[in-house]
Amino acid sequence: MNAPLLAIEDLHVHFNTYAGTVRAVNGVSFEIRSGEMFGLVGESGCGKTVTGLAIMRAIPSPGRIMKGRIFFQGEDLITKSESEMRDIRGGRIAMIFQDPTASLNPVFTAGYQISLQITQHRHVSKKEAKQLAFDMFSEVGLPHAKSIYNTYPHELSGGMQQRVMIAMALASGAELLIADEPTTALDVTIQAQILALLSQLRESEGLTILLITHDLGVVAETCDRVAVTYDGHIVESGTVDDVLYQTKHPYTQGLLAALPDTVRHKQSLEVIKGSVPDGLHSVSGCSFHPRCPKVMDICLDQPPSLIIVGEKEHSASCYLYMEETA
Amino acid sequence: MTTVAPDLEIPIEDIKAGKRVTEYHLMWWAFRRDPLAVLSLVILLGFILGAIFAPNLTPYPEQGRGDPNLLEKFSPPNQGHLLGTDYLGRDVLTRILYGGRSSLAIGFLVVIVAVLIGVPLGAISGYYGGWIDNLVMRITDIFLAFPPLLLAIALASALGASFTNTMIAISFTWWPWYTRLVRAQTLSLRERYFIEAARSIGVPSWKIITSHVLPNVMTPVMVQATMDLGGAILVGAAVSFIGLGVQPPLADWGQMVSIGRIYFIERPWYAGSAGLAIFLVTLAFNLLGDAVRDAADPHTRRVVDVGR
Amino acid sequence: MFASSAGMLNRHQKQVHALDGIDLDIYEQETLGIVGESGCGKTTLGRTIIGLIAPTSGQILFDGQDLVNASKDAKKSFNREIQMVFQNPYTSFDPRFTIIKCVSEPLKIHTNLRGAALTKRARELLEQVGMPGEILHRYAHEFSGGQLQRIAIARALALNPKIIVLDEPTSALDVSVQAQIINLLQDLQRQFKLTYLFISHDLSVVQHISNRVTVMYLGKIVEQNTSEAIFEGQAHHPYTQALLSAMPSVVKELRRKQIILEGSVPDAANPPKGCNFHPRCPVAMPICSIAEPVLDNSGAGHPVACFVVNPIEKSTDEMIQ
Numbered sequence: 001m002n003a004p005l006l007a008i009e010d011l012h013v014h015f016n017t018y019a020g021t022v023r024a025v026n027g028v029s030f031e032i033r034s035g036e037m038f039g040l041v042g043e044s045g046c047g048k049t050v051t052g053l054a055i056m057r058a059i060p061s062p063g064r065i066m067k068g069r070i071f072f073q074g075e076d077l078i079t080k081s082e083s084e085m086r087d088i089r090g091g092r093i094a095m096i097f098q099d100p101t102a103s104l105n106p107v108f109t110a111g112y113q114i115s116l117q118i119t120q121h122r123h124v125s126k127k128e129a130k131q132l133a134f135d136m137f138s139e140v141g142l143p144h145a146k147s148i149y150n151t152y153p154h155e156l157s158g159g160m161q162q163r164v165m166i167a168m169a170l171a172s173g174a175e176l177l178i179a180d181e182p183t184t185a186l187d188v189t190i191q192a193q194i195l196a197l198l199s200q201l202r203e204s205e206g207l208t209i210l211l212i213t214h215d216l217g218v219v220a221e222t223c224d225r226v227a228v229t230y231d232g233h234i235v236e237s238g239t240v241d242d243v244l245y246q247t248k249h250p251y252t253q254g255l256l257a258a259l260p261d262t263v264r265h266k267q268s269l270e271v272i273k274g275s276v277p278d279g280l281h282s283v284s285g286c287s288f289h290p291r292c293p294k295v296m297d298i299c300l301d302q303p304p305s306l307i308i309v310g311e312k313e314h315s316a317s318c319y320l321y322m323e324e325t326a
Numbered sequence: 327m328t329t330v331a332p333d334l335e336i337p338i339e340d341i342k343a344g345k346r347v348t349e350y351h352l353m354w355w356a357f358r359r360d361p362l363a364v365l366s367l368v369i370l371l372g373f374i375l376g377a378i379f380a381p382n383l384t385p386y387p388e389q390g391r392g393d394p395n396l397l398e399k400f401s402p403p404n405q406g407h408l409l410g411t412d413y414l415g416r417d418v419l420t421r422i423l424y425g426g427r428s429s430l431a432i433g434f435l436v437v438i439v440a441v442l443i444g445v446p447l448g449a450i451s452g453y454y455g456g457w458i459d460n461l462v463m464r465i466t467d468i469f470l471a472f473p474p475l476l477l478a479i480a481l482a483s484a485l486g487a488s489f490t491n492t493m494i495a496i497s498f499t500w501w502p503w504y505t506r507l508v509r510a511q512t513l514s515l516r517e518r519y520f521i522e523a524a525r526s527i528g529v530p531s532w533k534i535i536t537s538h539v540l541p542n543v544m545t546p547v548m549v550q551a552t553m554d555l556g557g558a559i560l561v562g563a564a565v566s567f568i569g570l571g572v573q574p575p576l577a578d579w580g581q582m583v584s585i586g587r588i589y590f591i592e593r594p595w596y597a598g599s600a601g602l603a604i605f606l607v608t609l610a611f612n613l614l615g616d617a618v619r620d621a622a623d624p625h626t627r628r629v630v631d632v633g634r
Numbered sequence: 635m636f637a638s639s640a641g642m643l644n645r646h647q648k649q650v651h652a653l654d655g656i657d658l659d660i661y662e663q664e665t666l667g668i669v670g671e672s673g674c675g676k677t678t679l680g681r682t683i684i685g686l687i688a689p690t691s692g693q694i695l696f697d698g699q700d701l702v703n704a705s706k707d708a709k710k711s712f713n714r715e716i717q718m719v720f721q722n723p724y725t726s727f728d729p730r731f732t733i734i735k736c737v738s739e740p741l742k743i744h745t746n747l748r749g750a751a752l753t754k755r756a757r758e759l760l761e762q763v764g765m766p767g768e769i770l771h772r773y774a775h776e777f778s779g780g781q782l783q784r785i786a787i788a789r790a791l792a793l794n795p796k797i798i799v800l801d802e803p804t805s806a807l808d809v810s811v812q813a814q815i816i817n818l819l820q821d822l823q824r825q826f827k828l829t830y831l832f833i834s835h836d837l838s839v840v841q842h843i844s845n846r847v848t849v850m851y852l853g854k855i856v857e858q859n860t861s862e863a864i865f866e867g868q869a870h871h872p873y874t875q876a877l878l879s880a881m882p883s884v885v886k887e888l889r890r891k892q893i894i895l896e897g898s899v900p901d902a903a904n905p906p907k908g909c910n911f912h913p914r915c916p917v918a919m920p921i922c923s924i925a926e927p928v929l930d931n932s933g934a935g936h937p938v939a940c941f942v943v944n945p946i947e948k949s950t951d952e953m954i955q
């Protein structure tokens with residue numbers, strides 16, 4: 001089995017706002033192996049983006065990493081200095097976002113931005129950088145690389161902008177690509193194009209991808225392994241086949257049952273009652289217990305820890321499975 | 327650690343418990359933690375109360391109204407006259423308090439008139455669009471082409487120099503800014519679905535403007551108005567400085583600087599204290615405007631780092 | 635029984651053909667689903683139906699009466715019958731209005747309810763959508779997206795409408811909340827005999843809730859069929875097929891062979907010549923870049939606008955006529 005490229009251990013990120021402390025990430029642990037596509041899936045506000053930003057050590061202002069370790073190729077990123085992080089950020093680890101328009105500078109051409117990125121992270125001449133940019137543009141399926149090089153971001157469609165972002169990540173030699181909902185703002189047919197591109201890059205370049213999404217369908221079709229987040233921590237993780245088809249955690253089960261394509265036409269859907277907690281009010285015990293259909297007394301006082309519940313490190317944090325092992 | 331705020335006035339529990347927390351509560355919450363804003367507010371309240379209660383605060387109300395006191399011409403600051411006396415022997419502090427009446431009144435009246443004309447026009451222009459919008463915008467262009475000072479001079483030479491004419495002249499050139507501001511705000515409000523929802527159930531346009539559009543543009547208008555108070559006072563002072571505004575024996579800061587500058591070298595207290603009053607009030611309004619803007623910005627409130 | 639049919643709706647100064655020759659019927663108590671990619675004119679269709687925009691040409695018939703050229707009074711009564719729920723629940727409420735003011739706004743315009751009776755009705759509406767009546771005096775920013783969408787539905791129900799246009803009512807919501815809203819909509823439909831026009835870009839949601847599905851591409855209808863038929867393989871238009879195959883699903887049996895379309899939806903301001911879809915179509919023929927296909931039952935037994943599906947001779951004949 002591959003050594004993990006990235007290992008996160010007990011990560012906590014808090015935001016101090018006027019309303020109180022928001023516990024955005026609350027004890028997240030997972031491992032990503034080299035060359036795999038790892039899905040981080042969960043509902044809005046569960047701390048997926050913040051986890052991604054924490055890996056880049058780019059948490060915005062009132063937020064702080066309170067605790068935890070992030071090992072990238074064996075080195076702890078938390079202990080790195082800011083200048084060391086600058087090399088890693090956008091270099092060995094790149095991140096792309098839901099809204100590519102916001103990530104690209106509107107006053108510079110796509111080509112200028114990618115060349116800048118290349119010269120910052122690689123020791124190459126301007127001419128070589130330009131050639132590399134052309135190569136990357138054709139690599140990500142942008143036709144007419146030369147004319148794309150001279151266009152401004154607003155002249156490109158959403159899907160093409162996202163391709164430019166991916167090209168930039170590749171060009172600076174990223175080993176890990178964190179893709180935060182890269183297709184949420186795009187149409188289904190364009191989403192299919194981008195997901196196909198990511199899968200293909202993984203094969204051809206050996207790129208490792210952390211795919212953040214709220215869409216279980218996307219995970220089912222593209223990822224190898226997956227972690228399900230709820231209220232800032234992982235409730236279930238394992239291979240896609242185990243998590244989606246041998247589901248253990250009641251939350252994951254609820255999410256799957258709520259999907260309209262799993263239920264016959266016009267029948268009513270299974271619902272998870274209530275909504276996701278807001279991170280401001282810590283729920284005692286297991287934070288899913290107020291919404292859980294299988295809640296037991298024990299769930300109310302102590303948060304459960306993530307334990308192995310099946311083959312291939314399939315784990316879940318739920319008391320339903322603790323009794324068996326205990 | 328940036329700001330450390332010890333006490334949180336609006337705990338989330340209150341919001342959750344359904345206690346009315348309006349935008350204004352949150353603005354006040356953010357405003358109170360800005361020391362410069364609070365200082366500005368104190369200074370302004372000082373000047374405003376001073377102007378209102380001037381007759382009760384000074385032992386020389388008749389001098390404030392303009393009666394000369396020739397025996398004490400140009401006495402330097404002393405116990406009886408904290409800021410000295412002027413060329414007619416009147417107490418300078420009294421004149422500053424009374425001068426505040428006209429200077430502050432010009433500021434407030436100009437802004438009120440500008441808001442009253444500019445805001446409805448902007449809302450109508452932005453809401454209806456089309457030819458109405460075109461017409462209103464062209465009219466604002468015309469008015470914005472007049473420099474306020476020149477218009478005041480022209481009006482004063484045509485109708486005579488007075489407090490009222492100064493105020494009218496300045497308001498004339500001021501309202502179009504509110505029209506533009508409110509129009510832009512209205513255009514962005516129109517993109518929001520609650521306006522569409524109101525239209526789709528047949529709420530008449532005038533009702534949409536008065537109940538949905540106007541209340542929602544009031545925050546930026548308030549910010550702008552606060553900033554403009556300082557600006558209007560400054561222009562009013564400039565008009566009086568060149569002798570076309572408030573006429574003696576009425577007191578006015580601009581007029582006091584204008585007369586006092588002749589004696590400035592030997593008796594700096596006269597023009598100096600009037601100048602300082604203009605400076606303090608204008609600065610305070612600008613700081614206050616900044617603070618209101620920051621307080622009104624939900625982003626500022628959200629990222630306030632309250633430490634641990 | 636009523637029908638709404640609109641033809642040749644062209645609007646906007648720059649002459650963007652946001653909708654171009656839309657012809658559709660909605661039957662009482664059915665749910666008609668509209669799917670299509672961003673910018674294909676779904677919202678414009680909804681806004682035209684509720685009278686927020688006037689079509690450049692064409693008509694909309696409600697119970698046989700023309701909505702577009704109706705008198706002012708008639709329009710006001712149509713306002714009661716057709717309501718809309720908007721795409722983004724967060725901007726659907728005036729931030730300065732309490733919930734009771736929002737929900738009772740339509741009642742104040744169209745009914746004589748005032749005071750206690752008005753409050754009672756507002757409470758009742760909120761309870762119908764599963765919100766406690768106590769929230770009446772709170773503000774919109776105190777609620778989550780799913781709760782707001784429930785309140786928006788309550789507001790749409792206030793006047794006992796016949797038709798509700800639902801413009802992507804769940805696209806801003808989480809999956810678990812989306813399921814709550816979809817169930818609620820289905821319950822309300824049964825309870826109040828409602829007719830829905832359900833707009834979405836998410837095929838799986840549309841197939842779940844609709845009786846019939848209309849697929850749009852760049853302002854035009856390309857295929858129309860019952861939702862069972864479309865999702866059980868009766869999709870004939872190459873665009874519908876691509877849309878189906880691109881839809882990610884956790885259900886293994888639903889995973890189809892991926893047809894990856896090239897390029898993106900063209901700009902509505904300058905659509906391609908011939909069939910709008912031909913530049914991306916995997917099975918385009920020479921004729922597709924010259925002539926525009928029309929909706930036709932002959933090839934597949936249900937309306938499809940495609941030269942590949944419908945015998946070419948017939949279509950060209952029609953064109954020549």
Ligand SMILES: Nc1ncnc2c1ncn2[C@@H]1O[C@H](COP(=O)(O)OP(=O)(O)OP(=O)(O)O)[C@@H](O)[C@H]1O
Pocket residue numbers: 015017022023024025042043044045046047048049050051060061062063214278279628629
């Ligand atoms: N800058 C910030 N200031 C305060 N709180 C924040 C900030 N950024 C994120 N949070 C909070 O952190 C929590 C997790 O946010 P995050 O953006 O990671 O969620 P997410 O899982 O990515 O959700 P989504 O699917 O909506 O993108 C939320 O409760 C959010 O309110």
Ligand SMILES: Nc1ncnc2c1ncn2[C@@H]1O[C@H](COP(=O)(O)OP(=O)(O)OP(=O)(O)O)[C@@H](O)[C@H]1O
Pocket residue numbers: 646650651652670671672673674675676677678679835901902903
């Ligand atoms: N007010 C307007 N002025 C000019 N063009 C408009 C206007 N409103 C819509 N359009 C154009 O009409 C077309 C259809 O827009 P519409 O909003 O109906 O699409 P949609 O299918 O609802 O898309 P989405 O899924 O993004 O909501 C688009 O090309 C859009 O640019």
Ligand SMILES: [Mg+2]
Pocket residue numbers: 048049050180
């Ligand atoms: Mg996110």
Ligand SMILES: [Mg+2]
Pocket residue numbers: 676677678721801
């Ligand atoms: Mg739309």
